[in-house]
Amino acid sequence: MKKLIKKKFVRYTLLIVVILGVTIIGLTLNRRSFADQNVSGRDRDLTDFSTIESLEKARKGYNVKNGAEKMPVYGNWQNFYKKDGLPSDKAYTVRINGDQVLVGTHDGLAVYENGEWRTYTTEDGLAHNGVVSIDVNVLTGDVWLGTLGGLTRWSAGKFETFDQFNSGMPNDLVYSVFCFGKDVWMATGGGAGSYDNYTKKWEIFTEQNAPMHEPWTYSVSAGDGKVWIACWGGGVVEYNIETKQFRDYNDPDGFMEIDLDPDDGVIHAITTATYYAEGILWVATYFGLSRYDGRNWKGYFDHDCGLISNFINFVRAEGPVAFICTDLGLSTFNSDTWVTYKRNDNNEDGKAIVMKGTEVIKEIPLSPSISHNFVIGVDVEDDVIWLATSKGVSRGERIN
Amino acid sequence: MKARFRILVNFVLFLLLSFFYVNGQEKVANYGNIPDEVVAFRKYREAYKYHFIEPMQFYGAGREKPAPTDLEEVRLGFLGPLEGSMIVDLGMQMLQGSMLAIEEANNKGGYNGTPFKLMVHNDFGLWGAAANEVIKMDDEGIWAWVGTIDDINSHVAIRATLKSEILVVNPGNPDPTYTETAIPWVIRVIPDDRQSCYALVNRVYRIDNYPRVAVIRTTGRYGREGTKHFNRTATRLGFPIIIEERFNDGESDFKPQLERIKKISPDAILMWGNARESGLIVKQIRELGMEQPIFGSDRMVSPEFLKIAGKHAEGVVTTCQYNPNTDDPKYKAFKANYVKRFDQEPDVFAAHAYDAINIIIEAIHKVGLNRVLIRDVATDMKTFQGHEGITGIMIFDGAWNNIRPIFMAEVHNGKFEFYPAPPWVQAKQ
Numbered sequence: 015m016k017k018l019i020k021k022k023f024v025r026y027t028l029l030i031v032v033i034l035g036v037t038i039i040g041l042t043l044n045r046r047s048f049a050d051q052n053v054s055g056r057d058r059d060l061t062d063f064s065t066i067e068s069l070e071k072a073r074k075g076y077n078v079k080n081g082a083e084k085m086p087v088y089g090n091w092q093n094f095y096k097k098d099g100l101p102s103d104k105a106y107t108v109r110i111n112g113d114q115v116l117v118g119t120h121d122g123l124a125v126y127e128n129g130e131w132r133t134y135t136t137e138d139g140l141a142h143n144g145v146v147s148i149d150v151n152v153l154t155g156d157v158w159l160g161t162l163g164g165l166t167r168w169s170a171g172k173f174e175t176f177d178q179f180n181s182g183m184p185n186d187l188v189y190s191v192f193c194f195g196k197d198v199w200m201a202t203g204g205g206a207g208s209y210d211n212y213t214k215k216w217e218i219f220t221e222q223n224a225p226m227h228e229p230w231t232y233s234v235s236a237g238d239g240k241v242w243i244a245c246w247g248g249g250v251v252e253y254n255i256e257t258k259q260f261r262d263y264n265d266p267d268g269f270m271e272i273d274l275d276p277d278d279g280v281i282h283a284i285t286t287a288t289y290y291a292e293g294i295l296w297v298a299t300y301f302g303l304s305r306y307d308g309r310n311w312k313g314y315f316d317h318d319c320g321l322i323s324n325f326i327n328f329v330r331a332e333g334p335v336a337f338i339c340t341d342l343g344l345s346t347f348n349s350d351t352w353v354t355y356k357r358n359d360n361n362e363d364g365k366a367i368v369m370k371g372t373e374v375i376k377e378i379p380l381s382p383s384i385s386h387n388f389v390i391g392v393d394v395e396d397d398v399i400w401l402a403t404s405k406g407v408s409r410g411e412r413i414n
Numbered sequence: 415m416k417a418r419f420r421i422l423v424n425f426v427l428f429l430l431l432s433f434f435y436v437n438g439q440e441k442v443a444n445y446g447n448i449p450d451e452v453v454a455f456r457k458y459r460e461a462y463k464y465h466f467i468e469p470m471q472f473y474g475a476g477r478e479k480p481a482p483t484d485l486e487e488v489r490l491g492f493l494g495p496l497e498g499s500m501i502v503d504l505g506m507q508m509l510q511g512s513m514l515a516i517e518e519a520n521n522k523g524g525y526n527g528t529p530f531k532l533m534v535h536n537d538f539g540l541w542g543a544a545a546n547e548v549i550k551m552d553d554e555g556i557w558a559w560v561g562t563i564d565d566i567n568s569h570v571a572i573r574a575t576l577k578s579e580i581l582v583v584n585p586g587n588p589d590p591t592y593t594e595t596a597i598p599w600v601i602r603v604i605p606d607d608r609q610s611c612y613a614l615v616n617r618v619y620r621i622d623n624y625p626r627v628a629v630i631r632t633t634g635r636y637g638r639e640g641t642k643h644f645n646r647t648a649t650r651l652g653f654p655i656i657i658e659e660r661f662n663d664g665e666s667d668f669k670p671q672l673e674r675i676k677k678i679s680p681d682a683i684l685m686w687g688n689a690r691e692s693g694l695i696v697k698q699i700r701e702l703g704m705e706q707p708i709f710g711s712d713r714m715v716s717p718e719f720l721k722i723a724g725k726h727a728e729g730v731v732t733t734c735q736y737n738p739n740t741d742d743p744k745y746k747a748f749k750a751n752y753v754k755r756f757d758q759e760p761d762v763f764a765a766h767a768y769d770a771i772n773i774i775i776e777a778i779h780k781v782g783l784n785r786v787l788i789r790d791v792a793t794d795m796k797t798f799q800g801h802e803g804i805t806g807i808m809i810f811d812g813a814w815n816n817i818r819p820i821f822m823a824e825v826h827n828g829k830f831e832f833y834p835a836p837p838w839v840q841a842k843q
Contacts (some may be wrong), residue, residue: 103475106577144549146577162549162577185542187549187574203570204542228566228635229542232573246573247591269454270594271445272461282465284595300596301465315463325470325596341473388474405475 088410093385099131105402107391109148118145139173151193160188182216194236201231225262237290244285276313291331298326320352320369339389357383466813470598476786487531491551491559499538511764515771537567548574565589565635585766593813601814610733611643613835620839624681631686693722700726734823736805769803
């Protein structure tokens with residue numbers, strides 16, 4: 015053997031084989047790590063809890079620990095479709111209004127009250143049957159409906175329409191409406207606008223008078239004396255109502271095709287929604303989620319946390335919890351723990367996936383689950399949650 | 415022994431190199447044909463996330479919706495500048511290209527005997543008119559639509575199309591950011607200004623070696639976004655633009671801007687604007703005694719530009735998204751039919767609109783009347799990947815941009831001559 019090893023040819027051969035082996039292992043690991051980086055939340059192989067025992071346990075409230083117990087978990091889902099009285103299966107938005115639940119669908123406004131659905135359409139006075147945004151003015155009790163063809167006020171049983179021809183509306187396509195004090199704010203296809211309920215005056219915000227790149231706005235929300243407009247291609251524009259000063263937040267790297275650093279600002283210029291609660295501004299994009307605490311930005315993507323998808327249709331926050339409507343399910347997040355609701359592909363059941371970072375803590379089976387994974391709207395009050403989805407409306411109750 | 419050892423070493427090296435080559439092929443290609451050396455920040459670090467590498471999927475409902483059985487016509491939408499806009503001529507060409515495709519499809523029996531009908535909408539009007547028009551198209555029950563040219567109107571319209579969930583095939587807007595919105599309802603058949611800018615940068619800096627370039631562009635989004643990738647790429651190569659002057663659409667006197675450019679004696683001038691203004695600028699550049707080579711945007715490839723610039727157009731270099739002088743029989747047939755039908759030569763918008771409508775019609779023939787399924791088949795990166803249109807091959811990237819090789823256009827003897835854009839010239843080591 016020693017003789018054999020002493021032979022030059024064999025020694026070199028062994029050396030080359032070792033080098034080759036190490037190189038191949040290195041490259042293989044590198045490749046795997048590259049693949050891991052690109053894996054999305056949707057592709058993670060999750061343990062399936064499908065036993066009766068685990069189901070029972072879920073109903074009683076799972077013993078999620080390590081701080082995760084602070085996150086509300088919703089179950090006992092009840093789903094509604096056209097066959098149950100909705101004007102359409104395609105629901106855009108939902109708003110809880112006392113004993114009523116208002117749902118904007120592609121074919122009209124649906125109101126759920128005393129266990130029954132009632133529909134309102136253009137025949138009743140709606141500006142357009144496609145109702146994409148709803149808010150309620152707490153001062154007046156008026157319901158404001160943003161539609162695909164104008165803004166409608168529902169007050170004292172009557173519908174009144176505002177459009178580009180009869181008012182100071184920026185555009186008839188109202189993507190978002192938000193009531194803040196006496197004002198009604200809206201984000202439209204032609205800029206943001208506000209309507210003062212007292213003075214009846216309109217104000218328009220476009221690239222002509224605000225730091226927007228173009229007059230394209232997609233969402234508006236407000237809180238603590240400020241309004242946040244999600245500007246399509248222009249990040250977020252903040253408007254201070256008292257000082258009338260603007261401030262804009264955009265992706266600092268300036269490139270549409272990359273995000274250089276997830277925590278350096280809004281993660282992308284294409285923003286789809288904003289929501290402010292408890293001092294935190296949440297910003298939704300089709301590229302991931304951003305969180306701003308007034309000092310620091312933090313970005314979240316589907317490959318580095320419990321966010322189920324980067325394609326976010328809408329975000330709403332209640333207290334510390336953000337409810338993130340994505341095309342692959344509803345993710346909720348309290349800056350620590352993620353809970354994602356997802357329906358199975360082949361049946362009406364699904365699960366709530368509790369995660370911290372990229373680690374799955376629990377999977378809670380849900381039967382039934384939400385009506386569809388393409389979630390477009392959400393509202394929460396007390397222990398009840400409502401979802402508007404691409405196919406149906408869902409109602410859930412807190413189970414922990 | 416030495417010979418055997420050499421053979422062994424060579425064999426191992428061969429294995430290693432093969433392994434590296436195969437492994438390297440699996441690397442994700444740069445989005446949008448971005449040359450390696452100009453990928454954003456790559457000289458210093460990798461980005462945390464690269465977008466548009468994989469196409470977006472649509473996970474919403476709607477595929478189960480049955481096709482209607484009582485239709486008298488299959489409606490397709492059209493959105494373009496037809497009234498009140500400064501680019502009505504381009505819009506009319508786009509409309510005529512669309513109409514020709516529809517008429518030819520109907521002559522072949524429409525969709526299973528039901529004729530196609532184009533629902534025509536003007537994109538120019540009150541603020542955000544394009545959004546309202548898309549909603550009208552939704553109400554009209556269209557199955558997909560084509561349009562438009564103007565950057566702003568195109569952006570406004572795609573958000574509405576996302577909400578309405580209707581496929582749009584864009585034949586005319588070259589704004590790179592248009593498809594960089596992650597909307598899974600849009601594909602673009604016309605190569606964008608990113609491709610034009612890379613071709614121009616390559617020509618100006620790497621082939622012709624003009625390090626000091628002045629830019630004069632329209633103030634609007636067309637000029638701003640159009641020149642963005644030229645400016646960025648030039649800067650990354652080490653040649654920042656030495657001056658940028660702007661003008662408004664409709665202006666006729668550009669001497670103040672040109673005087674400022676003249677003062678700093680650039681090596682070359684890049685202009686970005688519509689045909690009329692570009693023609694006037696070229697004329698005024700030469701009238702001022704400036705002899706610099708002139709490069710410009712594809713909208714200069716127009717009879718209007720040649721007419722206005724006259725003899726001064728000689729030597730002007732631009733890009734073109736296709737070759738209008740091709741001998742391809744399909745294009746020649748289209749051109750002959752177009753001239754016969756409209757008594758006018760087709761332009762880039764007519765040709766790409768013709769391709770766009772034909773993609774939609776083919777998609778409908780494949781999957782039937784269901785908006786989501788039409789979207790699925792048009793964007794699956796298989797059915798229409800490599801599709802041969804009259805304008806050339808369709809090579810879609812992760813954002814559904816057509817990134818096929820484009821053409822350079824150069825004026826000789828009063829006419830544009832077209833030739834393939836040369837491959838990217840690497841930096842000298």
